[in-house]
Amino acid sequence: MMLLEAYTLGNIALKNRVVMAAMTRARANTDGVVGDLTVEYYTQRAGAGLILTEAINISADALGSPFTPGLFTAEQTQAWRKVTDAVHAKGGKIFAQLWHTGRIGHSVDRKGILPVAPSAVGITGQQHFTSQGPLDFEVPRALTLEEIKLTILDYKQAALHAIEAGFDGVELHAANGYLPNQFLADNTNLRTDEYGGSIENKSRFILEVMETLIEAIGGERVGIKLSPFQSYGGIVLNDPIASFTYLIEQLNKMDFAFIELMKRSPMFPLNPDYPTGDEVEIFAPLTTHTVIANCGYDKDSAEAVLQKGLAQLVSFGALFIANPDLPKRFSVGSELNAVDFNTMFAGGEKGYIDYPALA
Numbered sequence: 522m523m524l525l526e527a528y529t530l531g532n533i534a535l536k537n538r539v540v541m542a543a544m545t546r547a548r549a550n551t552d553g554v555v556g557d558l559t560v561e562y563y564t565q566r567a568g569a570g571l572i573l574t575e576a577i578n579i580s581a582d583a584l585g586s587p588f589t590p591g592l593f594t595a596e597q598t599q600a601w602r603k604v605t606d607a608v609h610a611k612g613g614k615i616f617a618q619l620w621h622t623g624r625i626g627h628s629v630d631r632k633g634i635l636p637v638a639p640s641a642v643g644i645t646g647q648q649h650f651t652s653q654g655p656l657d658f659e660v661p662r663a664l665t666l667e668e669i670k671l672t673i674l675d676y677k678q679a680a681l682h683a684i685e686a687g688f689d690g691v692e693l694h695a696a697n698g699y700l701p702n703q704f705l706a707d708n709t710n711l712r713t714d715e716y717g718g719s720i721e722n723k724s725r726f727i728l729e730v731m732e733t734l735i736e737a738i739g740g741e742r743v744g745i746k747l748s749p750f751q752s753y754g755g756i757v758l759n760d761p762i763a764s765f766t767y768l769i770e771q772l773n774k775m776d777f778a779f780i781e782l783m784k785r786s787p788m789f790p791l792n793p794d795y796p797t798g799d800e801v802e803i804f805a806p807l808t809t810h811t812v813i814a815n816c817g818y819d820k821d822s823a824e825a826v827l828q829k830g831l832a833q834l835v836s837f838g839a840l841f842i843a844n845p846d847l848p849k850r851f852s853v854g855s856e857l858n859a860v861d862f863n864t865m866f867a868g869g870e871k872g873y874i875d876y877p878a879l880a
């Protein structure tokens with residue numbers, strides 16, 4: 522089975538092609554510091570060829586949801602060191618996912634400060650999960666040009682902290698409607714400066730962040746996650762094929778480790794103006810980088826996408842929550858545990874570190 526074969530990513534030797542997808546689990550403390558439960562959670566999953574961590578806030582201003590971790594203070598960085606040491610001791614590899622939530626946040630969890638975004642456009646008709654329960658989204662404050670430059674430096678600093686914390690690399694979270702995706706999209710970016718208007722300008726933020734990360738820690742330690750047709754966070758692109766084709770072509774000019782292509786989750790409706798095709802089939806052939814295919818894969822469909830040569834790695838989200846030893850289960854063809862949706866963000870050990878592994 523190709524899925525269980527080794528793969529060299531940049532200059533990192535992965536023991537198999539089963540990647541754990543980034544998943545927010547909301548188990549950090551109010552200072553964004555992860556604890557022993559998180560060490561245990563990732564250690565249990567070190568059989569993955571590569572772990573992509575839950576999204577990690579790059580700055581206080583990046584934070585959108587309660588109990589999510591950070592990589593901007595010394596305490597946060599030192600706490601992650603325990604995770605990376607434990608994963609490495611088990612022969613695993615681990616990248617930190619770098620996160621800025623942009624408009625997907627709420628002032629109640631941001632010390633009263635409004636979220637920031639490319640433009641002052643709020644999410645309507647949806648509520649945000651906050652520490653005070655579901656609340657209507659607010660209208661964010663538009664970032665100034667100077668703040669955009671400072672935000673890019675926040676990504677750089679977080680990447681340097683990631684390396685200090687022992688991570689093998691970082692993944693830029695440019696998917697699912699968060700800040701980089703908000704720059705690229707048409708309904709969230711109404712700017713008239715060099716970060717708005719044309720597709721070239723709307724891609725600029727993502728490309729500048731990638732250039733900065735590559736320069737700071739080396740391209741072999743940098744990846745990016747994209748979700749071209751995902752509408753999560755109220756994201757709308759006028760022409761997603763044109764925008765993502767341009768973005769991927771520009772990314773082809775840079776030397777880095779991978780693009781994770783997330784297909785639209787069936788939990789979110791397809792924008793009626795979007796193409797109905799499979800994002801991995803459409804976009805993977807355009808990139809010169811290693812592709813991690815994501816969303817909705819099981820053992821057979823993952824093997825098929827590898828065999829077709831569309832992707833070199835496949836990432837699994839929900840299956841990894843419920844099956845800490847997922848590669849082993851694939852290898853022996855055993856039953857899979859079912860995921861409990863109620864405990865995904867519930868805090869504590871239940872539904873976090875108590876899913877059984879095979880004997």
Ligand SMILES: Cc1cc2nc3c(=O)[nH]c(=O)nc-3n(C[C@H](O)[C@H](O)[C@H](O)COP(=O)(O)O)c2cc1C
Nearest residue numbers: 542543544545575576783816817818837838839865
């Ligand atoms: C509980 C949960 C939390 C998630 N948090 C993140 C996240 O922090 N960053 C991210 O890029 N994707 C996040 N995702 C999306 C997953 O990385 C993945 O793209 C998605 O679950 C589809 O893969 P799957 O069908 O194998 O689960 C999350 C998914 C789940 C189920």
